[in-house]
Amino acid sequence: MLQPSISVEYLLKEDFYLRPDVVTIARDLLGKVLFTNIDGQFTSGIITETEAYCGQNDKACHANNGKVTSRNKAMYLHGGHAYVYLCYGIHHLFNVVTNREGVADAVLVRSVAPLDGVEIMTARRGIPPTKPSFTAGPGTFTRALGISLQHNGMLLSGGDIGILDKGFKVSDEAIIAATRIGVDYAGEDAKRLWRFYLKDSVWVSKKLKQ
């Protein structure tokens, strides 16, 4: 079985992740391609929804106020690593770590549009790939891509998991900025417009009324 070749040219480079503004990186990740290659099974999706989490001064962030625990320590790695954790005992949530080592900024990927390996993803999900919930939502697309705790702390370097720039262009007009989901406990920080999604995509977990 042939699998799509992973061109190193397409892999996002370290300087993409090391930029200091995690909110900008969250926007820039829209349209990029997240893939996994697990036991020879290659699957990928176009990123359609993200949220920025700012290590310091963000009550919604696991690393708020410099907190370090065994769960969140991957957030302190330098940009370009993965931070994966278990939510509600069921769902594996995937983040892209950004900024320099020691600064716990990260972007939660919330949705992707299916791209490669739809048959494999269908087997993992157990629902038809036509339903938005196939890969819309932070716990569902990770299941489709086979992302789990084993990816926590991994470098997004292209072996088992990585992010590609395949040239999908995203204009500013195509992006909606909104409040983050499920962080009501964060007080004022819950009001920040740090969620971004593609306005015209069906692969988004929750949209604002137009």
Next chain:
DNA sequence: CTAACGATTCGCT
């Protein structure tokens, strides 16, 4: 050691 929680999803009403 123990209790309570959670950056959610799914099925049922």
Next chain:
DNA sequence: GCGAATCGTTAGT
């Protein structure tokens, strides 16, 4: 709209 599922992590005793 509501509530169960489900378990690693966290904070407190």
